[in-house]
Amino acid sequence: MTDASTRQLLDRFLEAVVPMPSLVCVWAHGSLAGGDYQPGRSDLDLIAVVERRSAPAQEARLVEVHENLTVTHPLAAKLHCSYVAADEWDDLTGTHLTWAHEELLHRPVTPVTRRELHDFGKVLHGPPPAELLPPVTDRQLADFVAADLAHFWRPALDHPERWLRDIWVDLGLLTLARASVTLRTGALITKAEALDVLTGLSAPSDVVNDIRQRRYGSPEPASEQWQVRRAELTRAFLVPAIERVLTGGSP
Structure with missing residues (x-):
């Protein structure tokens, strides 16, 4: 629609x-x-x-x-x-x-x-x-998703200043959730579904709600204090979560 x-x-x-x-x-x-x-x-x-x-x-x-x-x-x-x-x-x-x-x-x-x-x-x-488009094998899809986590998102967590921005928080968490499902089942999920997955993975609830409001609600402008706290919570969750996904465990 x-x-x-x-x-x-x-x-x-x-x-x-x-x-x-x-x-x-x-x-x-x-x-x-x-x-x-x-x-x-x-x-x-x-x-x-x-x-x-x-x-x-x-x-x-x-x-x-x-x-x-x-x-x-x-x-x-x-x-x-x-x-x-x-x-x-x-x-x-x-x-x-x-x-x-x-x-x-x-x-x-x-x-x-x-x-x-x-x-x-x-x-x-x-x-x-x-x-017109050749099919993508499950292995090709899984290899790409794992490489994206390992070689883009994991190194990005070593740059704290990036995570003060909405776009890094949103995409970092949603990508992790979507990748975890794809690597486990081969399926692709939407961002809305990824938010529900994040909740089930015990991602910081305040941060998940923050993303949900900015994508589907009417958010208030974020304070500098919240941006700093949100970055800390996001990075603290993603560092071990990415490692567990890449080694075949659950985030």
Whole structure:
């Protein structure tokens, strides 16, 4: 389900990119496809498949499309889209032109995203993921999730200043919960479901409630004292929790 403003943004985006000669299809993944989308809070995560890797002129056109949307639509800053050539799917680590955070980047389409597309991807234009996207094995998915915890999130805990920010607290805890389920069962869960998992894992209840309010409620601005305390609680929970997940135990 999407609101009128989100539908309008998606319609305008499709009106701009579908006429491009090389475009094959556009898919949504993440919360937009998985049923946990929160207008104005969630990102709009899209994948566009093109016939061939974008040439400089095409890149300039894509920048123009996204910049124009940012000017004319209030939600456009949250619209992220990777442009993947149809013959480049076999390389799990290959990077693809991506518009995110209001700039062009190059980044991979992760095994998690690929599994989301197969399990519940939403077709906005063209053929479905099953016709073009190679399947992701359970081992590929598990290896990626474990490596993400070990090589990104665990080292990040050695930088206390990061954890004063909402985004680190939210993603750190939600990623841990989602990873624990994926590594145990092979399933992907939503952020809403991850909050319930965190409660069952004895994560700090005040921090879990804080995340829930910012994602689904009407939160008050956080005081500096609470930001410091929240960071301490989050890091104290995540350090041993990540270690237990990576060694096959329960957080």
